[in-house]
Structure formats: C-alpha cells, structure tokens
Amino acid sequence: MGVVTPGFQGRARSGNPRLPPGQYLAEDFPVLSAGPTPRVRTETWEFAVTTEKGDKHTWSWAELMALPSEKPTVDIHCVTQWSKLDTRWRGVAVDTLVGGLDTEADYVMVHAYGGYTTNLPLADLLDGQAWIAYEYGGKPLTPEHGGPARLLVPHLYFWKSAKWVRGLELKTRDEPGFWENAGYHDYGDPWREQRYQGD
Amino acid sequence: MARTAVSGRLAWRVARLAEFRDETPTARTLVFDLPGWPGHLAGQHVDVRLTAADGYRAQRSYSLAAPVNGDRVELTVQRVADGEVSEHLTGPYAIGDPVEIRGPIGGWFAWRPTNPEPVLLIAGGSGIVPLMAMIRARRAAGVRTPFKLIYSLRTPAEQYYADELRTPVAGLDITYVYTRELPEGRPGIPKRIDVATLNTAAWPAEFGATSFICGPTAFVETAADILQALGHDPHRIRTERFGPSRD
Numbered sequence: 271m272g273v274v275t276p277g278f279q280g281r282a283r284s285g286n287p288r289l290p291p292g293q294y295l296a297e298d299f300p301v302l303s304a305g306p307t308p309r310v311r312t313e314t315w316e317f318a319v320t321t322e323k324g325d326k327h328t329w330s331w332a333e334l335m336a337l338p339s340e341k342p343t344v345d346i347h348c349v350t351q352w353s354k355l356d357t358r359w360r361g362v363a364v365d366t367l368v369g370g371l372d373t374e375a376d377y378v379m380v381h382a383y384g385g386y387t388t389n390l391p392l393a394d395l396l397d398g399q400a401w402i403a404y405e406y407g408g409k410p411l412t413p414e415h416g417g418p419a420r421l422l423v424p425h426l427y428f429w430k431s432a433k434w435v436r437g438l439e440l441k442t443r444d445e446p447g448f449w450e451n452a453g454y455h456d457y458g459d460p461w462r463e464q465r466y467q468g469d
Numbered sequence: 470m471a472r473t474a475v476s477g478r479l480a481w482r483v484a485r486l487a488e489f490r491d492e493t494p495t496a497r498t499l500v501f502d503l504p505g506w507p508g509h510l511a512g513q514h515v516d517v518r519l520t521a522a523d524g525y526r527a528q529r530s531y532s533l534a535a536p537v538n539g540d541r542v543e544l545t546v547q548r549v550a551d552g553e554v555s556e557h558l559t560g561p562y563a564i565g566d567p568v569e570i571r572g573p574i575g576g577w578f579a580w581r582p583t584n585p586e587p588v589l590l591i592a593g594g595s596g597i598v599p600l601m602a603m604i605r606a607r608r609a610a611g612v613r614t615p616f617k618l619i620y621s622l623r624t625p626a627e628q629y630y631a632d633e634l635r636t637p638v639a640g641l642d643i644t645y646v647y648t649r650e651l652p653e654g655r656p657g658i659p660k661r662i663d664v665a666t667l668n669t670a671a672w673p674a675e676f677g678a679t680s681f682i683c684g685p686t687a688f689v690e691t692a693a694d695i696l697q698a699l700g701h702d703p704h705r706i707r708t709e710r711f712g713p714s715r716d
Contacts, residue, residue, distance in 0.1 A: 272520040273483050280525045281553040292528050300656045301686040301710050304577055306703050307692035350530055385704070412688055418489045453479075466514075466574065468477045 280443035288345055289353055290460035296305065307413050308384040308434050315418055317402065318437040319372045322329065328366070331418065334402065337362045342401060344424035346431070347460040359422055361403030364395040368438065370393035375440035379447060381419055383434040389456065390423065390430055392440060399425060402435060427458040427465070481518060481569040482506070483605050486562060486683045487541065489568035492629040495548040496595065497559040498534060499540060503570055511606035512579035512599045512681065512709075515542070515572030519554060527556045532709075533573065536606035542570070545629055577601075578681065580708045582610035586679055587672050590618045591662070593684020596711055600683055604641060605702045616641045617678075619670050621662050621688065624650040644670035662688070667695045674700030683709040685713040 281294070287293065314333040320326045329337075341360045347353045363389060380388045394400065403422040404411050411417030416433025420451055421431050429449050450456050455464040484501035491497050510669040511533070518528040548559040562568075580588060580603040588607075590600040597620055607614055620643065622628055634643060644664055647659050660666075672678040680701060682692045689710045697703055 272481065272518055272569050274522055275519045275557070275562070275568050276566055277561045277563075278519045278521050278527075279553075279558050280519070280527050292526070294527070303708060303710060306688055306697055306706050306709055308703075349527055376585065412479060440589045448577075453574065468479060 287457035288355055289303060290347055291361065291463050292465075293347055293351055293353040293460065296354055299354060300348065300350070301414050302348060302350055302416075302429065303433065304386065305344070305384060309413055310383045310434055310436075312418050316436065317367075317419070319368055319371065319440070320437065321371055321440045322375045322442050323373075325371070327367075327371070332363060334404070337366055339400075340401060340449065342422070346424050346428050348428040349465050353460075357424075358407055359401065359403045360408075361401035361422060363399040364402065364421075364438070365398065368392075368395070368440070369403065371440070373440050375442055377441045377444040379439040379441055379445065379446055380430075380432045381437040381439060382432045382434060385435050386434070386448050388430050388432050389442070389444055389450055390426065391457075393436070394423060394426065396418070399423065414466055415427070416419055425459075427455075429459055430458055435438075436447070470698050476624075479571050481571045483486075483567050484570045485567050487565050487609075488564070490547060492631075493627055496545055496629060497548075497558065498543055498545045498629075499558060499562070500543050501570065502540055504540050505544050506540050506542060507573070509533055510543075510576065510579035510581060511536050511602035513573035514576060514599065515544070515570050517544070517554070517558075518569040518571075519557060519606035520569070530571050530574070533602050535602055536609050545595070545598045545601075552710070566687050578683070578707050580606065580679070580681065582606055582612045582614070584679065585614065587676050588617070589671050589678045589680040589696075590616065591667075591671075591680065591682040591684075591690035592614065592618065592620045593682075593692075594622065594627065594711075595629070596682075596684030596688070596709070598683075599683060599709060601630055603681065604638075604684045607641070608638065612642050615672075617672060618643045619646065619662065619666065620644070621646040621648060621684070625652045631632040640669075651686050662692060662695070664695050664698065667692070668699060671699070671701075672695065674702075677702070677705065680706045681709075682706065684711060 315331045316328045400423040404419045420433045421435045484503040488500045514532045531544040
C-alpha cells in the first residue's frame with residue numbers, strides 16, 4: 271500500500287469487478303491522440319496486411335464492407351485511467367483478414383493513417399480478440415475516434431487499438447511503436463497495470 | 470527517449486506539498502518537494518496517486534507547469550465537479566501532506582531549448598499548463614527562440630498565471646481569445662478561435678514552426694484542422710487533448 275494522504279476519502283468504492291486497477295469509469299468517450307486527426311476518405315481508403323516474406327494483401331473499403339462483420343460489446347480501458355463498459359462496435363474480425371495467411375510471424379506492427387504505429391503479439395489479434403471496427407454505438411465511426419476504421423483490441427490498453435488503421439505488418443521480431451518508443455509498455459495489459467516500460 | 474532505466478524513472482516517489490498559489494477560484498498551483506526527481510522536459514506530465522486510509526487509491530495524470538528545478542515540481546490543478554482527486558488537491562490538501570508521484574512521462578509533447586525553429590503554443594483553458602512550462606523553460610535557458618502563444622479562455626477570470634503573462638517578454642507574442650466574456654473595455658464580441666484568429670496570430674506556414682496545441686478535445690481538433698488548412702505541416706503539429714473525463 272502506498273503512502274496515505276491525510277483526509278483523502280476518494281469516490282464511493284464501486285468494487286466493480288470489471289474495473290482494472292487504477293481505472294475509473296468515464297461517462298463520456300475521451301480522446302487521446304498525438305497529432306491532428308487525419309480525414310481519410312473511404313473512396314481512397316486501403317487496408318493492407320504484409321507478411322514477413324513480403325506478401326501483401328489489400329482490401330478497399332468496399333471489399334472490407336463485403337466481408338462478414340461482427341458486433342462485439344466490450345469494455346475498454348485507456349492508460350489515462352478512464353474505462354468505459356459495454357461499448358458497442360461493429361467490424362471485421364482480424365481472424366477473417368489474416369486467418370489464412372502463410373506466416374511464421376509472432377508479432378505485428380500496426381500502421382495508421384497519420385503515421386501512428388503500435389506493436390503487439392499476433393496472438394493477441396486472433397481468436398476473436400480483435401477487430402477492424404467501423405461502427406461505434408450503431409453509427410459510422412467518427413474521425414476523432416479513429417474513423418473510418420480503427421483497430422479494436424479491448425483486452426489491452428486502448429492506445430493499442432490504433433485509430434485510422436491502414437495496415438498490419440507481420441514480423442518475426444517485436445519492435446516498439448510510437449508510444450512504446452516514448453516509454454509506454456510493449457504489451458499493455460490493464461489487469462496487470464502495464465502502463466509504462468518496466469511496469 | 471531512451472528505453473533503458475525507465476523502471477527507475479517510473480518508480481513512485483513520495484512528494485510533499487511545499488507551497489501553493491491559487492491561480493483562479495477553482496485552480497491551484499501546487500509546488501512539491503520531490504526528493505530524487507530525475508528531471509524533465511517542458512511539456513511532459515506526471516502521474517499523481519492518492520491513497521486513502523482504507524487503501525483505496527486514485528491516480529490521475531497532470532502536466533508539469535514549470536521547467537526542471539532540482540527536487541521541486543509544479544502542477545496546476547483545475548477543480549472538476551465531482552472530481553475525487555482534483556477536489557482534494559485544490560481543497561483540503563495541506564502543506565507537508567504527502568502524495569505519490571511518478572514520471573516524467575511523454576517525450577513527444579515536449580519542447581527542448583535547443584530546438585531552433587519558431588514555436589506556436591495554442592492553449593484552450595487549462596491546456597495552458599504544459600505550454601507555460603515551455604514559456605518558462607525558454608526564459609530559464611536564456612534562448613531567443615521566437616514564441617507565439619494563443620490562449621483561449623471563457624472569461625478573463627479563468628486565466629492562469631495572469632501576473633507573469635502580463636509582464637512583456639521579448640520574443641513572446643501573446644494573443645488572448647475570449648469565448649464568453651471580454652475583459653472590461655475590450656472592443657468586439659466573444660468568439661471561439663477561428664481561421665481569422667490563427668491566420669492573424671499564428672506563424673505563417675512557411676516559417677516551419679513547431680506547434681503545440683493543448684486543451685479540450687474539440688478545441689484541439691479545431692485548432693489543428695485550421696493550422697493544416699493554412700498550410701502547416703501536420704508532422705509539426707503536436708497535440709495534447711484533455712479529455713472531458715470529469716477529473
């Protein structure tokens with residue numbers, strides 16, 4: 271236990287078992303980004319998966335829309351301490367996009383319009399754990415929340431759910447992405463409070 | 470930022486309140502004694518953790534308001550309605566009381582006095598805090614980097630650092646924008662930042678300035694969009710959004 275600050279009471283204890291350590295419930299949907307919001311037109315939008323052998327598979331917006339979609343309802347946890355429960359999304363499971371590929375890769379570098387990158391193990395994107403999401407709360411995803419499409423990996427801190435996603439680069443070695451280079455954790459499990467390198 | 474020794478940098482340290490200054494009726498600058506502080510860059514932030522007697526903890530991120538100064542760190546905390554941390558820190562939290570702090574965090578939204586290009590700072594409300602650290606870092610380093618600050622406020626009474634910003638500084642131009650209430654005697658009507666404001670008060674795009682924008686999400690979106698429309702390179706626009714997340 272840390273040092274007690276005299277007189278500090280804190281909010282009523284929720285004891286909510288769905289709230290990871292150090293998180294609190296947000297009523298709204300705060301935004302965390304490092305730069306301006308890219309405005310990406312679906313007419314020119316393209317999503318690419320490249321393997322470590324250099325094989326490249328691409329999807330246009332129309333092709334993504336033609337793939338079977340899922341409607342996950344998930345809890346999300348931002349490293350800036352807010353959490354939101356029961357958020358409703360629609361998107362294409364990453365399994366659908368990479369499930370059939372020939373790859374030895376264990377890691378993925380996620381690329382986004384605007385230049386953002388983030389890294390994570392490939393296993394964390396499979397088995398129904400991650401989606402390329404294009405609807406939130408029943409409506410098209412707005413640019414400030416990552417539209418037209420963002421990665422959704424709700425079991426990791428939300429910076430891993432790259433906004434404006436444009437590709438997955440499958441890699442045999444793990445390398446840090448944008449925030450990870452700036453001192454954030456390579457994996458980012460909210461339940462183990464892996465906020466920063468060394469947590 | 471180096472990827473080594475981060476665990477040491479991000480160890481929780483006990484900080485004690487050394488002094489405080491009220492900036493407005495609802496915002497307070499807290500000056501902490503923080504032995505072992507490793508130093509920081511202007512623009513970086515810290516995590517502050519409060520622990521109650523029963524072990525309950527609450528943790529929030531706050532921008533550093535001043536450049537590095539030995540074991541002293543300054544934060545300015547805006548009281549938020551129903552904000553469990555900010556209500557304590559701007560109220561009963563007293564001289565000598567401990568909290569835990571770790572950091573510094575974030576090397577992206579940071580300004581180094583060795584950066585030669587002009588700087589544009591755009592603040593929305595309490596978004597002034599990390600930008601004030603940059604203004605103070607410029608002064609402390611004795612550099613002449615051209616700075617412009619555009620500070621958007623709802624009312625004059627909500628301004629932070631009023632006395633300090635009133636004193637003219639060579640090479641620092643300040644433009645105030647008031648969205649709800651103008652200062653006594655100022656002509657015009659309250660308005661939000663718009664293309665005209667930034668076209669007049671910001672550096673021309675061809676100067677290659679680095680822009681730092683900090684404030685509520687909608688404010689930051691607007692300012693960044695306008696700068697891009699005026700031809701600023703998006704890679705030179707750095708943003709820090711203060712989510713409206715209640716605390």
